[in-house]
Amino acid sequence: QIHFVPIEKSSQLTMFSSKTELSIVSLTLILLYLKSELSPLYSTTLMVILLVLIWCQSLQIHFVPIYLLLGMLCVVDVSLLVGLLLVLASVMLFYVFPLWETPYIGGGVPVGVTVFDQIDEKLEVDGEKYQLSDRMRGYIWYPTDDTQGEKMNYISKDVVKHILNEKPSPIPHRFFYYLSQAKGIAFKEASISLSEEKYPLIVVSHGLKGIPEVYSIFSEYLASQNYIVISVEHTDGSSLMNYHTKEQEYKIPDRTKQLYVRGKNISNLIDKLEQMRDDGYELAQRIDFNRIAVCGHSFGGGTAGYVLKYDDRVSCAVCWDPWFEIYDDQILKNDCEDKPILMLYGKEFYYKYKMNIKNSKIFSKTIGADPDDIVYIDDTEHYNFVDIAHMAPFLLRKIKLVGGKNVVEAYTEILGRTCNFLDKHLQ
Numbered sequence: 387q388i389h390f391v392p393i394e395k396s397s398q399l400t401m402f403s404s405k406t407e408l409s410i411v412s413l414t415l416i417l418l419y420l421k422s423e424l425s426p427l428y429s430t431t432l433m434v435i436l437l438v439l440i441w442c443q444s445l446q447i448h449f450v451p452i453y454l455l456l457g458m459l460c461v462v463d464v465s466l467l468v469g470l471l472l473v474l475a476s477v478m479l480f481y482v483f484p485l486w487e488t489p490y491i492g493g494g495v496p497v498g499v500t501v502f503d504q505i506d507e508k509l510e511v512d513g514e515k516y517q518l519s520d521r522m523r524g525y526i527w528y529p530t531d532d533t534q535g536e537k538m539n540y541i542s543k544d545v546v547k548h549i550l551n552e553k554p555s556p557i558p559h560r561f562f563y564y565l566s567q568a569k570g571i572a573f574k575e576a577s578i579s580l581s582e583e584k585y586p587l588i589v590v591s592h593g594l595k596g597i598p599e600v601y602s603i604f605s606e607y608l609a610s611q612n613y614i615v616i617s618v619e620h621t622d623g624s625s626l627m628n629y630h631t632k633e634q635e636y637k638i639p640d641r642t643k644q645l646y647v648r649g650k651n652i653s654n655l656i657d658k659l660e661q662m663r664d665d666g667y668e669l670a671q672r673i674d675f676n677r678i679a680v681c682g683h684s685f686g687g688g689t690a691g692y693v694l695k696y697d698d699r700v701s702c703a704v705c706w707d708p709w710f711e712i713y714d715d716q717i718l719k720n721d722c723e724d725k726p727i728l729m730l731y732g733k734e735f736y737y738k739y740k741m742n743i744k745n746s747k748i749f750s751k752t753i754g755a756d757p758d759d760i761v762y763i764d765d766t767e768h769y770n771f772v773d774i775a776h777m778a779p780f781l782l783r784k785i786k787l788v789g790g791k792n793v794v795e796a797y798t799e800i801l802g803r804t805c806n807f808l809d810k811h812l813q
Contacts (some may be wrong), residue, residue: 403683409565419623420554494610498530498576499538500669502616504658522651524598524618526667527609529585532576540568545627571606578672586677586812588653589693590617593684593709593772595626600772601683607801608681613808614673618655622647624685641712650691652680653697675733677701677812681804683771684709685728691749695722702726702811704804706771707735710745724754728807730800732766733789757808763799765791771800 436481503523525538543566588608590601598605600618605615615640622644656678680703682690686806694703697719708729729746736743746760766789769775769782775793782788789796 389743407675414792457659462786495529495579495581496531496533496575496576497527497572497580497606497609497813498532499525499527499570499606499609500575502526504655522618522621522655523656524616525602525605526669527572527605527613527615527617528660528672529579529581529609530573530576531579531581533573535576538572538574539566540570540602541566544600545597570602572609578614578669584674584677585612585614585672586679586808587656587673587675588613588615588808589655589678589680590615590737591648591652591680591682591684591686591693592617592619592625593686594624596624596683596686597626597770600774602653603773603776603797604681604801604804608805608808611805611809612813614669616655618651620648620689622651624648642714642717643686645685645692645712648685649692649696652689653692656697656699675699679708679808679812683707684768685712688712691727691753692717694725695753696729700725702808703728704807705729706800706804707744708746708757710749711736711739711742713745713749718752720752722753724734726759726807726811727753727755727800728759728803729761730771730803731762732768732770733762734767736762761803763791763796763803764797765789766796766800770796 449744501523502525503521507638511644518751527638546566590598590605592598592601598619601617605617609615619627624644656675659673660675662674663675679701680693680700682688682703685706688710690703691708691710691713694700702725705727708731721757727750729750731743731746747757750760763770767787770789770791770793775782775788775796779788779793783790
């Protein structure tokens with residue numbers, strides 16, 4: 387049975403290092419509210435000091451004595467308006483940056499994780515370069531009995547910094563470093579479990595502007611169910627780390643060409659793993675290459691279906707809110723053996739994008755899949771299928787990136803259907 391349980395309190399993802407410090411900040415804001423009649427310059431100075439302190443907290447620099455000093459200064463007097471604004475800002479922080487703990491799903495075996503970073507071959511489509519990078523990085527999760535080491539950070543500060551440097555933001559970057567404070571459940575560089583001779587392989591493909599990290603909870607859980615899981619970062623310019631924004635890239639035909647690069651990324655990865663197996667690499671030797679599945683979200687869901695059709699080594703696929711609008715007539719052509727595929731949809735992609743769901747049904751028929759494996763997950767949206775849903779559910783629900791269903795309940799249903807399908811076809 388799938389169930390979510392919290393990890394250690396020390397792994398909180400939070401703007402503040404403790405609830406005590408957060409309480410002190412709140413008390414300070416109340417004092418600001420109660421006092422008035424000081425000069426605007428003094429009031430502004432206090433506000434700037436408080437904002438700087440909050441900023442420093444994102445670096446885990448602790449300033450409890452300064453909070454207390456600021457509280458004492460507030461007793462002297464301060465503008466009522468500034469006090470009200472700061473109280474409002476403090477309340478909003480609870481919704482925009484909630485005290486978030488990385489959830490993990492219990493009921494499985496311990497999980498190990500290692501990082502991979504490899505060079506993939508240069509690819510061209512119709513004489514055009516659609517591979518903007520030759521570096522393919524990602525993570526490998528796997529069952530382990532070694533639980534003595536350190537747990538892997540949910541996302542490294544280097545990745546956060548790289549993304550923010552690529553995408554200028556009016557909000558200071560250090561406000562986002564709190565994302566790197568949380569840890570997942572996987573143990574870094576742990577040895578693979580010897581409980582089974584071979585494990586099925588699952589390759590996870592990210593969506594447009596995605597990165598492997600935002601599928602960590604999915605990947606960790608699948609690994610805890612005795613799978614080896616590899617989450618890759620594609621080289622076609624669709625990753626948030628190397629996103630390409632030329633105007634022509636938004637055209638569907640160009641996306642279809644990118645799909646070829648993404649598919650080759652995964653096939654080349656399987657080639658590399660087979661080579662590593664032959665070279666004696668232990669983790670690769672524990673992969674059962676007769677039991678391979680590809681899972682993906684959005685553009686990654688379209689990639690999963692593409693690889694399922696064109697790579698004979700792949701047995702089945704799971705597509706989370708997939709993007710099939712990019713499939714051309716050749717991909718939809720009925721010219722392959724029957725293979726099972728599960729498509730799980732949120733509201734917008736299921737009801738709004740008519741061509742997308744039409745192509746999903748055609749493709750399912752093309753590969754001889756069960757039409758009942760096209761499933762709508764009630765009251766969910768596109769970001770219910772990634773870890774981001776847990777970071778700021780209130781905010782994401784307001785801008786309709788996640789549905790009205792509780793994010794944990796939605797994750798539980800998505801994972802449950804995914805695992806039941808994979809167990810049926812791979813275990």
